[in-house]
Amino acid sequence: MRGQIPLGPLLDQLLSRLGLANAVAEQKAVMLWPQIIGPLNARHCWAERVRDKVLFVTAGSHAWAQELSMLKAQMLERLNAALGKPVIRDIHFRAGRKRPPTTASPVAPQPLPVSAAERAQATALAAQIPHPELRPHLERAVLHWQRARHWWQAQGWRRCIGCGDLHRRRERFCFDCQAQSRRRGRRKETIER
Numbered sequence: 001m002r003g004q005i006p007l008g009p010l011l012d013q014l015l016s017r018l019g020l021a022n023a024v025a026e027q028k029a030v031m032l033w034p035q036i037i038g039p040l041n042a043r044h045c046w047a048e049r050v051r052d053k054v055l056f057v058t059a060g061s062h063a064w065a066q067e068l069s070m071l072k073a074q075m076l077e078r079l080n081a082a083l084g085k086p087v088i089r090d091i092h093f094r095a096g097r098k099r100p101p102t103t104a105s106p107v108a109p110q111p112l113p114v115s116a117a118e119r120a121q122a123t124a125l126a127a128q129i130p131h132p133e134l135r136p137h138l139e140r141a142v143l144h145w146q147r148a149r150h151w152w153q154a155q156g157w158r159r160c161i162g163c164g165d166l167h168r169r170r171e172r173f174c175f176d177c178q179a180q181s182r183r184r185g186r187r188k189e190t191i192e193r
C-alpha cells in the first residue's frame with residue numbers, strides 16, 4: 001500500500017514470480033484475523049500461523065474456542081473474501097495462552113543481502129511496467145520481497161518443485177500441487193476403470 005499508487009494486482013503477479021505467493025498470503029491471513037472477527041472477539045483469540053492452508057487460532061478459554069468454532073464457516077468465507085482467493089481451507093481453534101508475537105515483519109530487522117542477480121531481476125521486472133514513474137516503487141518492492149524470500153528460506157521454507165512457490169512442508173510439493181496431483185491421479189483411475 002503506497003499512497004494512491006495501485007500496485008496491488010501488480011505485486012500479486014510479482015509475488016508469484018518470486019515464489020512468495022503462498023508465504024505472503026499466509027502472513028496476510030494472520031494479520032487480517034482481528035479485522036475479520038472484530039475487536040471484541042480479537043481480545044480473546046489470536047491467529048498464530050497457517051499450515052497446509054489451515055489457520056491455527058488460540059482462544060483464551062475452551063468456552064471461547066467453542067463459541068468461535070461455531071462461526072467458522074462464516075469466518076472462512078470472510079477471510080478468503082478479504083484475501084481475494086481461497087487461501088485458507090479450515091480454521092483450528094484451541095484453548096491456550098497468548099504467545100508473545102514473533103516478528104511483526106516478515107523481514108529480519110537487519111537488512112539481508114541481495115545479490116547482483118537479484119538486483120538485475122528487480123530492475124528487469126520494474127522495466128516491464130508501462131509507467132516510468134512507478135518503476136522505482138516497484139523496484140524497491142521487488143528488493144523488499146527478495147529480502148523477505150531470504151528470510152523465509154532461513155526459517156526453513158523451501159521451493160515447491162511443482163510451482164516454485166515457497167512452502168514449509170517436509171514434502172517436495174506445496175499443498176496445492178500435491179492436492180492437484182492427487183486429483184489428477186483419481187481422475188485417471190476413473191478413466192481406466
Ligand SMILES: [Zn+2]
Binds near residue numbers: 160165
Ligand atoms: Zn506448488
